[in-house]
Amino acid sequence: MKIFVQSASVVEIKEWAGAGLLDGVVLSPVDLAAEDPSLTVLDRLAEIAVDFGVPVCVPVSAINGADIYREARDIARVSEHAIVQIPFVEDAVLPIRKLVADGVRICATHVYSGAQAFIAAKLGASMVATDVREIDAQGRPSAEMVAQIRAVIDKCGLECDVAVMPPQSSIAFTNYLLAGADVAYVTPELFASLMVHSLTDRGVDRYLSALAKRHKPRSL
Numbered sequence: 001m002k003i004f005v006q007s008a009s010v011v012e013i014k015e016w017a018g019a020g021l022l023d024g025v026v027l028s029p030v031d032l033a034a035e036d037p038s039l040t041v042l043d044r045l046a047e048i049a050v051d052f053g054v055p056v057c058v059p060v061s062a063i064n065g066a067d068i069y070r071e072a073r074d075i076a077r078v079s080e081h082a083i084v085q086i087p088f089v090e091d092a093v094l095p096i097r098k099l100v101a102d103g104v105r106i107c108a109t110h111v112y113s114g115a116q117a118f119i120a121a122k123l124g125a126s127m128v129a130t131d132v133r134e135i136d137a138q139g140r141p142s143a144e145m146v147a148q149i150r151a152v153i154d155k156c157g158l159e160c161d162v163a164v165m166p167p168q169s170s171i172a173f174t175n176y177l178l179a180g181a182d183v184a185y186v187t188p189e190l191f192a193s194l195m196v197h198s199l200t201d202r203g204v205d206r207y208l209s210a211l212a213k214r215h216k217p218r219s220l
Contacts, residue, residue: 001176002183004057005191006166008032008044012188017052024055024083026165026185042078049079057107057185059085069095076104083127085109088120100124107163110134112145114152121153121160127183128153129163132176136168143175150180170194 002023005016008031016022025048029041036044041058048056056079060071072084072095084099086092088108096106100123107127108120112135117128128149135142146164153160163183167173170193173184186194 001181002161003191004055004163004183004185006031006185006187008035010044010047010051013048013052016191017054021191022052022054024057024183025052026057028059029061042075045075045078045082049081054081055083055105056081057083057085059109060087063087063089063091065091065095068092069098072099072104072106073102076102083107085129088116088128093119093123096120096123096125109165111149114148117149117160117162118152118156118158121156121158125160127161127163129165129183129185132164132167132172143172143179146176146181147179154180166190170196 003021004024004026005013005022006026006028007013008027013022013025027041027045027048032039032041032044045056045058058075060068062068062071068086068091072086075082075084083105085107086096087110096108099106106125107129108125109129111117111120111128111130120128130146130149132142135145146162150162153162161182162180163185164176164181165185166187167176167184167190173194176184
């Protein structure tokens with residue numbers, strides 16, 4: 001499963017790249033406003049694309065067909081690494097089809113069923129993304145929905161990645177991986193939790209305690 005770091009911080013992105021864990025970036029206007037309000041999303045997109053050369057997911061803010069197309073084209077012109085995130089609403093169908101014909105990579109977001117995933121992939125979206133928090137909030141098993149979407153796309157022989165945005169714990173991350181997700185949107189906070197387990201901490205403590213008690217040869 002690929003890791004797309006959800007951050008607008010070049011420092012954080014650089015750390016992930018240095019560790020060899022950066023497969024892509026999710027660039028949110030909300031995150032950028034908190035990080036550096038003097039920049040536009042397009043400015044930071046250009047910077048990330050040049051410095052790291054990885055896919056960068058950037059959302060449109062429009063839901064009207066004409067506005068979706070115009071804004072998506074503006075994003076795509078900045079870099080060939082851009083993946084334009086478009087909410088999968090009815091007005092997005094024609095813009096997605098037209099953008100795909102223009103060679104723009106599309107991630108259809110807010111996809112919550114196999115039927116939606118099928119239509120988005122058939123339109124040419126290279127990725128569909130499910131906000132698993134919304135599914136969990138309804139008391140539904142989000143990992144099962146991810147598995148259903150993956151099965152539909154595979155059954156129909158469509159080329160489309162399945163992304164989850166964002167897992168809430170290391171257990172959820174593992175469940176989505178096993179369910180067939182291709183991409184996980186991961187916040188720096190989530191990544192820290194992926195590295196932590198109580199048994200690891202206890203095991204390290206026991207090991208260090210044993211080292212401290214080992215027999216030390218007498219010096220002459």
